[in-house]
Amino acid sequence: MTPAEKTLRSYDRLPYPGIEPTLAEGKGGSLPSQRWIQAVGLPGQGKPARVLVAGCGTGAEAFVLRRRLPKAEIVAVDFSPRSIEVARRIQRGAKIARPVVFDVADLTDPDLAAKVGKDFDLVTCHGVLSYIPDPGQALKSLAPCLRPQGALYLGVNGGSHPATRLRPWLDTLGLDVDAMQDERRLRELLGVWDALYDDDLRGLSSMSPSYLASDVCGPHFNNWELARWRSEAARSGWEIAGTWLLPLAIRLTMDGARHRPLFPRGIGELASVLDQARPAGFHRILLRKASAIGDGIRWTGLYTPRFREAAGTASVPVVLDSAVFNLGQDWMLTRRQANALRELVAAGAAPKGWAGRWGTGEAARRILWQWEAFGAVTRDGRDGAAK
Numbered sequence: 609m610t611p612a613e614k615t616l617r618s619y620d621r622l623p624y625p626g627i628e629p630t631l632a633e634g635k636g637g638s639l640p641s642q643r644w645i646q647a648v649g650l651p652g653q654g655k656p657a658r659v660l661v662a663g664c665g666t667g668a669e670a671f672v673l674r675r676r677l678p679k680a681e682i683v684a685v686d687f688s689p690r691s692i693e694v695a696r697r698i699q700r701g702a703k704i705a706r707p708v709v710f711d712v713a714d715l716t717d718p719d720l721a722a723k724v725g726k727d728f729d730l731v732t733c734h735g736v737l738s739y740i741p742d743p744g745q746a747l748k749s750l751a752p753c754l755r756p757q758g759a760l761y762l763g764v765n766g767g768s769h770p771a772t773r774l775r776p777w778l779d780t781l782g783l784d785v786d787a788m789q790d791e792r793r794l795r796e797l798l799g800v801w802d803a804l805y806d807d808d809l810r811g812l813s814s815m816s817p818s819y820l821a822s823d824v825c826g827p828h829f830n831n832w833e834l835a836r837w838r839s840e841a842a843r844s845g846w847e848i849a850g851t852w853l854l855p856l857a858i859r860l861t862m863d864g865a866r867h868r869p870l871f872p873r874g875i876g877e878l879a880s881v882l883d884q885a886r887p888a889g890f891h892r893i894l895l896r897k898a899s900a901i902g903d904g905i906r907w908t909g910l911y912t913p914r915f916r917e918a919a920g921t922a923s924v925p926v927v928l929d930s931a932v933f934n935l936g937q938d939w940m941l942t943r944r945q946a947n948a949l950r951e952l953v954a955a956g957a958a959p960k961g962w963a964g965r966w967g968t969g970e971a972a973r974r975i976l977w978q979w980e981a982f983g984a985v986t987r988d989g990r991d992g993a994a995k
């Protein structure tokens with residue numbers, strides 16, 4: 609049996625995240641905010657009208673998107689027939705006004721776009737590619753499903769995912785991790801693990817059998833650093849537009865201007881080198897076609913600027929606050945830059961000639977670069993953006 613067949617058998621046996629009718633009401637705690645997906649993944653565009661949920665399991669992710677985007681057409685696919693059957697049953701019970709279209713499809717099928725459709729504005733793929741032996745093929749098959757300006761959201765395991773160390777540790781203690789038998793012994797050992805990792809996360813020992821079958825005992829894992837996911841995605845023409853952790857990581861480097869040696873790396877490379885130094889357990893990544901990311905600058909609206917100018921002074925203190933990232937930061941801008949920022953915020957996209965008003969020196973470019981890493985501005989290649 610191939611690793612992919614083992615994965616299919618495992619999800620058919622224990623569909624993820626479960627079979628309870630209440631899944632239709634979940635809040636989607638592990639999905640990133642829709643505001644971030646919209647602002648960084650689909651800059652200057654309307655709300656997505658067509659969404660594909662790739663690897664939907666029993667529908668939790670699709671039901672969250674259904675509530676977030678009530679007008680969108682949502683198609684959700686999974687290669688596990690049992691998961692799709694359960695998702696349809698949950699949906700019937702929940703009496704959803706505009707139903708999600710649930711279908712069986714394999715993401716590694718080269719003809720995926722012919723089966724699920726093209727021209728989606730957004731594809732979300734949360735907690736799926738980490739369990740596919742050839743995620744590069746899945747990315748290749750997903751590429752023609754999106755329209756050129758669309759966004760692909762990926763939630764994938766990182767280098768410090770617990771399973772990286774947990775599985776060899778369970779093996780050392782004589783447990784056949786792949787088989788997920790003897791649940792009592794497994795939960796006892798996970799209790800020891802939880803005691804050693806006394807953090808805010810819910811203990812592994814109390815997770816559902818579906819979670820353990822997938823995230824601890826699954827037959828195949830890609831627990832990769834961001835750089836590897838990035839290069840895998842680049843083979844299908846994708847580049848990172850932002851990651852959920854990047855604003856926090858760049859913020860940590862900014863005190864004492866420690867971030868300076870990293871300038872002027874692009875966002876994808878910056879996020880990757882920071883992750884290399886401090887690997888995440890789970891990545892939330894927004895990808896766009898590299899060809900759609902240009903030099904134009906757009907204000908994302910994820911931050912609120914507050915200008916604290918005093919009449920007559922040459923410098924203007926500005927505070928950028930974000931409820932989305934729970935981050936705030938003070939900046940000192942020249943009066944000219946403060947005016948240019950006002951213009952950018954009001955227009956949404958930098959108007960023609962804006963770059964000259966903002967300033968083209970290294971210090972001015974560095975501020976924009978930091979803001980891009982923060983998710984305050986994003987790059988866009990379409991009309992209306994400054995060159």
Ligand SMILES: C[S@@+](CC[C@H](N)C(=O)[O-])C[C@H]1O[C@@H](n2cnc3c(N)ncnc32)[C@H](O)[C@@H]1O
Nearest residue numbers: 619624663664665686687688714715734735736
């Ligand atoms: C951990 S679950 C995540 C489900 C859902 N995205 C969520 O976050 O609730 C992983 C899902 O990926 C599906 N999957 C794995 N390999 C797949 C493939 N090649 N094609 C389609 N679905 C696949 C599994 O059947 C499983 O339902």
